[in-house]
Amino acid sequence: MALLAGTTDPHMDVEEICIRHLGRLGDPIAMPVLIDQLIQVLEGRSRQSVRNLKTALVQFHLEDVDELHAALQHPNRRVRFFATDI
Numbered sequence: 001m002a003l004l005a006g007t008t009d010p011h012m013d014v015e016e017i018c019i020r021h022l023g024r025l026g027d028p029i030a031m032p033v034l035i036d037q038l039i040q041v042l043e044g045r046s047r048q049s050v051r052n053l054k055t056a057l058v059q060f061h062l063e064d065v066d067e068l069h070a071a072l073q074h075p076n077r078r079v080r081f082f083a084t085d086i
Contacts, residue, residue: 001029001030002018003018003021003022003025003030004018004022004029004030004033005018006018007019007022007033007034007037012047012048015047015048016048016052019034019037019048019052019053019056020052020055020056022034022056023055023056023057023058023059023060024056024059026059026060026061026064028060028061028064028067031057031060031064031067031068032067034053034056034057035057035067035068035070035071035083037053038050038053038054038057038071038079038082039071039074039076039079041053042076042078042079042082043076043079050082054082054085054086057086058086068083068086071083072084
């Protein structure tokens with residue numbers, strides 16, 4: 001899927017657009033990619049904003065919440081906080 005590949009594009013605007021559209025689609029296959037992007041943002045390894053990732057992730061269905069399990073056990077407490085918040 002091109003949107004998944006776009007989340008690692010060197011152009012920040014392409015990343016942002018792909019993240020937004022993946023959230024709108026709500027396809028469970030995209031959730032781990034978005035969670036990984038969220039972790040990168042929280043650890044300072046991405047230029048994206050927490051708000052963009054959080055907005056994308058809250059659009060998924062409640063049935064997909066199991067994908068957040070790894071983030072809820074992450075060693076970084078900010079990751080755990082945002083996973084809980086989402």
